[in-house]
Amino acid sequence: MQTPLPAESARTAAVAPATAGLGVLIFVSITFGLAFGVYETLLPLYWDSRGMSFATMSWIFSLSAIGLFFLRVYVGRLSDVFGRKIFYTGSLVLAAASNLATPLLPTVLMQGVLKTAREASVLVRDAMHSVLLYEQDAARYTGALGLTRGAEFACHGLGSLAGGILAVIGAGAAAAAFVDFRTPFVVSGLLIAAGTFAFVALYRPALLPAPAGPRGQPLGLRTLFSIDLPPKLWLLVAFGFIFETGLRTTHCFIMQIYFGRLLADGMGYGPARTILGISVIMLLHRLTSGLPMMIVGPRLRRNLKAIFVGFVFFEGVALAVTPLFANAWAAIAVWLTHDLLGAGIWSPIHSSYIQQYSRPERRGADVSEVLGLAQLGQILGPLLAGFLLQALPVGPFGLGGPFIVGGAIVALSALILLKL
Numbered sequence: 001m002q003t004p005l006p007a008e009s010a011r012t013a014a015v016a017p018a019t020a021g022l023g024v025l026i027f028v029s030i031t032f033g034l035a036f037g038v039y040e041t042l043l044p045l046y047w048d049s050r051g052m053s054f055a056t057m058s059w060i061f062s063l064s065a066i067g068l069f070f071l072r073v074y075v076g077r078l079s080d081v082f083g084r085k086i087f088y089t090g091s092l093v094l095a096a097a098s099n100l101a102t103p104l105l106p107t108v109l110m111q112g113v114l115k116t117a118r119e120a121s122v123l124v125r126d127a128m129h130s131v132l133l134y135e136q137d138a139a140r141y142t143g144a145l146g147l148t149r150g151a152e153f154a155c156h157g158l159g160s161l162a163g164g165i166l167a168v169i170g171a172g173a174a175a176a177a178f179v180d181f182r183t184p185f186v187v188s189g190l191l192i193a194a195g196t197f198a199f200v201a202l203y204r205p206a207l208l209p210a211p212a213g214p215r216g217q218p219l220g221l222r223t224l225f226s227i228d229l230p231p232k233l234w235l236l237v238a239f240g241f242i243f244e245t246g247l248r249t250t251h252c253f254i255m256q257i258y259f260g261r262l263l264a265d266g267m268g269y270g271p272a273r274t275i276l277g278i279s280v281i282m283l284l285h286r287l288t289s290g291l292p293m294m295i296v297g298p299r300l301r302r303n304l305k306a307i308f309v310g311f312v313f314f315e316g317v318a319l320a321v322t323p324l325f326a327n328a329w330a331a332i333a334v335w336l337t338h339d340l341l342g343a344g345i346w347s348p349i350h351s352s353y354i355q356q357y358s359r360p361e362r363r364g365a366d367v368s369e370v371l372g373l374a375q376l377g378q379i380l381g382p383l384l385a386g387f388l389l390q391a392l393p394v395g396p397f398g399l400g401g402p403f404i405v406g407g408a409i410v411a412l413s414a415l416i417l418l419k420l
Helices: 006-049 054-063 068-082 085-101 108-136 138-174 182-202 221-225 231-250 254-267 271-299 304-324 328-357 360-374 377-391 401-419
Strands: none
Touching: 006 054, 006 085, 006 108, 006 138, 006 182, 006 254, 006 271, 054 108, 054 377, 068 085, 068 108, 068 360, 085 108, 085 182, 108 138, 108 328, 108 360, 138 182, 138 271, 138 328, 231 254, 231 304, 231 328, 231 360, 231 377, 231 401, 254 271, 254 328, 254 401, 271 328, 304 328, 304 401, 328 360, 377 401
């Protein structure tokens, strides 16, 4: 029997844990994606069913983003010292608890608290997820990210459909005039809990580079807020901030309510049929982003900058022109292209650039700071949507303004990428 060469043995030993780790992260992405689809689709509709105003919704969406930047940066820096797994696990636990409690604590104050907790969990998990993948196998990072994110986004869509079905089934005989929101939220929380148990039991992270500071040493406020990023990462921060402002103007509470009005007022659908219709639209929305990530992501090798710029620009244009179509089916069809020929293509490239320009010894901090600073745009987006709903009623039923303005902002953000 021939003895393997030392280099061969080392390579085999490295590939096996990386493959096993990727399998665990794919499973977590699937469970998280299913739960997120339920939550994202039903939350604004749940609020709307309780008579919450657009202004209140916009403030909850915006306030939930305030302060999360500081949490994300702090966690990112701590993960450079204590490892990624503990923070990834904590984010999953927080997400599960937030989903479970949402239909049980219906007051505006508690909905704001739970929404903030949910957003915190998503932001921390996103940062830790990309870092874990990169440290597991940097050479295959783009493909691995495309697989996990693609699976997650595809499951967002399946979760949206499942949430709508559960809401109608849970209503029983009164389904034609009533929707049950409690069952879908509880199921979504249990799905995240299943992913959490699998991650804790099975995932083994790669060894970290030399830690950024002595273990156990607290990070002071001065250290925490002394953001020091390479120039290329600042460029990605500028792009991300403008992009998130525009995207969240169209992708906050208005998204589900706009299509709900389109189906109910324009097509004459009843409550249960409207919920199912919105769920199908959200299913297609996520599939058109998730499937390209899974199929195209692993094959992206050349002309990354041109692809990045072009598809971000197209995404903005597709969003902006959606409410200009009087026909409901035409509007829905055009809107669905914004991810199919947008984030579904460029998202893995964006993440790859962030990892490429991050420094190994403080990768957790760099990634968290870039994503956290960029996502401060999530504060402005919902507020802008709330303002536009009152000031610029454009399109069917006066709800098209956020799509036109937000889409234009997204398209303009692509111009910054020309400097990469």
